[in-house]
Amino acid sequence: MITMDNIIREGHPTLRKRAEKLTFPLSEENQKLAHDLMEFLENSQDEKIAEKYHLRAGVGLAAPQVDRSIRMTAVLVPGAEGEDPIFKHVLVNPTIVSESVQKAALAEGEGCLSVDRDVPGYVPRADRIKLRWFDLDGNEHVQRLKDYPAIVVQHEIDHLNGILFFDHVNKDNPFSVPEGTLILE
Ligand code: SB7
Ligand code: NI
Numbered sequence: 001m002i003t004m005d006n007i008i009r010e011g012h013p014t015l016r017k018r019a020e021k022l023t024f025p026l027s028e029e030n031q032k033l034a035h036d037l038m039e040f041l042e043n044s045q046d047e048k049i050a051e052k053y054h055l056r057a058g059v060g061l062a063a064p065q066v067d068r069s070i071r072m073t074a075v076l077v078p079g080a081e082g083e084d085p086i087f088k089h090v091l092v093n094p095t096i097v098s099e100s101v102q103k104a105a106l107a108e109g110e111g112c113l114s115v116d117r118d119v120p121g122y123v124p125r126a127d128r129i130k131l132r133w134f135d136l137d138g139n140e141h142v143q144r145l146k147d148y149p150a151i152v153v154q155h156e157i158d159h160l161n162g163i164l165f166f167d168h169v170n171k172d173n174p175f176s177v178p179e180g181t182l183i184l185e
Pocket of ligand 2: 111112113114155159
């Protein structure tokens with residue numbers, strides 16, 4: 001299983017690389033990675049397991065964060081208690097087909113499992129995206145996402161392109177955002 005010891009941190013060169021596109025069929029090794037990434041998210045969101053293994057809770061984990069420079073990421077946005085997850089998929093070769101002009105940022109700012117410090121500030125992103133990806137069997141999917149799930153997916157795709165969330169924070173005034181940006185509570 002993946003634990004925090006397997007997650008590379010800010011300063012590691014892999015986090016700044018553009019990750020490689022995958023081809024199908026996926027290798028056994030990459031299929032196992034897909035499973036392990038999603039298992040980490042499930043474990044990290046289970047209070048008991050997270051405490052036992054000292055896992056920080058996460059809604060996403062991208063392959064480069066475990067030092068595998070390939071275009072794969074797991075996303076697990078939980079639903080309300082007892083409800084199904086809002087978005088739970090391993091994305092292979094994800095791309096944003098189109099995005100809204102409307103920007104949005106989380107009121108809380110963002111954090112990252114690869115960043116061991118608090119970086120305050122708004123991270124302006126597209127509020128709505130049309131996402132295209134492949135599943136583990138090589139089937140293509142297209143889905144529209146908005147607000148929080150859209151922001152999480154953009155954070156994960158950034159990892160595949162060597163970008164970290166604080167790259168988007170305004171250096172002079174971390175809480176200034178483009179005019180009209182929605183602030184999501
Ligand atoms: C806040 C947190 C995340 C995405 C968007 C807003 C995910 C944090 C976990 N990760 O480091 C995943 O890359
Ligand atoms: Ni991250």
